[in-house]
Amino acid sequence: MATDTLSTSQASVERTRLIRASLRKRHLSEAIFRVLGLAAIILALGFVALLFVDIVRKGAPAFTQSNLHLAVTFDPALIKADPAPVRAEGQSDADFQAANLKWQRDLALLNWNKVIEASLRAAAPAGYDIDTKEILSIAETDARHEVREMFVADPTLLGKTVDVDVLASANAVNWIRGNIDRSLGDAQQQLSAPARALIDEFVANGTITNGFAWSIFTNVDSRAAPASAGLLGAFVGTLWMMLIVIFLAVPIGVASAIYLEEFAPKSRLTDFIEVNINNLAAVPSIVFGLLGAAVFINYMHLPISAPIVGGLVLTLMTLPTIIIATRGALLGVSPALRQAALGMGASKTQMVFHHVLPVTFPSILTATILGVAHALGETAPLLLIGMKAFVAAVPATPLDQATALPVQIYLWQGNENRNFFEPRTAAAIMVLLLVMICLNGVAIYLRSRLEKRA
Incomplete structure (x- = not known):
């Protein structure tokens, strides 16, 4: 009888041990599963965060733009155009509109780059040696259109000097921001040596400053003027x-x-x-x-x-x-x-x-x-x-x-x-x-x- 009781007690102890071992194994599996699940979530969030950080890091510079602050002179010697048409007594709307369109076409045929060039040379140090193509490469190509539109809107600007902000060119922006290695030779640079030196001078004296790039939201895409391209x-x-x-x-x-x-x-x-x-x-x-x-x-x-x-x-x-x-x-x-x-x-x-x-x-x-x-x-x-x-x-x-x-x-x-x-x-x-x-x-x-x- 005592032997049967001892045998039953040992069997009970053995079952208890097996149950506890099974529970420990189950709890361990659950703990491992929770840890792996949490690690997977953290890893996924880390990759997403890395993606967003990388995109923001690369995209943040695009929300600033380099502006050229120029004193533009509407020199009559450069802007050789007839005065803006004035409606004559009895002139029809169609005739006046045709005359106005002809006047605007004549203005579009003028070389407005000369006005931009004169403004850039006025901002440069006295006697700075740089040719026309090199100095114009500093300003965005649509600067001439902006100046012309200003004159079309207000023909009384002829002979006056006004402060105008225009965009620096995409190549100038690359040089200013260091997007291109400055140690490369002239043959591998996007701009000539005189243009690069003048850009550095403009940055130093405040002629070129950075501001928020509203153009990326207000402009359409542009191939001729990349710096003004927008969404x-x-x-x-x-x-x-x-x-x-x-x-x-x-x-x-x-x-x-x-x-x-x-x-x-x-x-x-x-x-x-x-x-x-x-x-x-x-x-x-x-x-x-x-x-x-x-x-x-x-x-x-x-x-x-x-x-x-x-x-x-x-x-x-x-x-x-x-x-x-x-x-x-x-x-x-x-x-x-x-x-x-x-x-x-x-x-x-x-x-x-x-x-x-x-x-x-x-x-x-x-x-x-x-x-x-x-x-x-x-x-x-x-x-x-x-x-x-x-x-x-x-x-x-x-x-x-x-x-x-x-x-x-x-x-x-x-x-x-x-x-x-x-x-x-x-x-x-x-x-x-x-x-x-x-x-x-x-x-x-x-x-x-x-x-x-x-």
């Missing part, structure tokens, strides 16, 4: 495309999902449609670009490089995402809600639109905005419909030629003046990321508000 045209083109996507993809996608999930009879046709929608969500975006070029441009003859085409292509690309997300939200609604609504006498349509949809609004809205934000960053389909063309204008309508922020980033990244445009490329990425973050923030805010109401 306004690309931003407006992107805005037009996003409006088209929102007004087309959202109602069509949500309506399609509601019909397929709530009203469509289960059949081979609906199964075929569902399979194709799921397949379309996985199709590479470049395929949608090929489709857009073939259908909207070649067949429907819509204008190339227009936001209307880009918006339609991005709509096709975003539709599967919105449909799948909306159907998932509808599937997540409890069947009890449907049954309760039908039991209270509501029709199927009333049940869907008055009871089911309000519950799914937060999820649908979030999926929609995330889909639009995803479309915002697409580049490949836009390249195939011609939006990589250089467009130096702000699109007034969706039918005007335009580019988009992702394409503008692509174009600047491939610019031959890499030293100057690398910061601008990073700055454009910052603007694009800011727009996407704002869209995601709006989605989170609206979702939280709608969830509270629900």
Whole structure:
């Protein structure tokens, strides 16, 4: 009897030991899993932070610009033009406008670079030896247009001297910021030795100063004057495309999902449609670009490089995402809600639109905005419909030629003046990321508000 009791006690002790060992092993596994999960999160956040820090570090210089402060003299010896036309008594509006346009054309034919050159020489040390081409390379090429427009707006400036701020050239900016190695020989430099020395003199005496680069937000892209190139045209083109996507993809996608999930009879046709929608969500975006070029441009003859085409292509690309997300939200609604609504006498349509949809609004809205934000960053389909063309204008309508922020980033990244445009490329990425973050923030805010109401 004592032997049986001892044997039972030993077995109990052994079971307890095994259970404790199993628990220690389980707790150790859980601890390791938590540590690995936390490490994965920290590592992912670290890579994201590294990406943002690197982009900000590279893009921050692009938000400052080098300005030349010049005393511009509108010398009558250089500006040999007739006085501005004055409307004669009885002269029609058309005749006066024609005379004014002729006067402006005559002014455009003058060599305004001489005015800029005279201003630069006046700012340089007395007797500084530099030729015309070298000294003009310091100022941006559109400086002559700015001075001419000032004179067109106020012809009484003839013979006067006024202070004017113009942009320094992209090559001058590279030299000032050290984007190019100063120890390189003259043959490897973008500017001549006299021009580089004069730039250093201008920086020292305050003729060249740095200021906030408003031009990156207020100007369009420019090849002739890289220092004045901006994102306004690309931003407006992107805005037009996003409006088209929102007004087309959202109602069509949500309506399609509601019909397929709530009203469509289960059949081979609906199964075929569902399979194709799921397949379309996985199709590479470049395929949608090929489709857009073939259908909207070649067949429907819509204008190339227009936001209307880009918006339609991005709509096709975003539709599967919105449909799948909306159907998932509808599937997540409890069947009890449907049954309760039908039991209270509501029709199927009333049940869907008055009871089911309000519950799914937060999820649908979030999926929609995330889909639009995803479309915002697409580049490949836009390249195939011609939006990589250089467009130096702000699109007034969706039918005007335009580019988009992702394409503008692509174009600047491939610019031959890499030293100057690398910061601008990073700055454009910052603007694009800011727009996407704002869209995601709006989605989170609206979702939280709608969830509270629900």
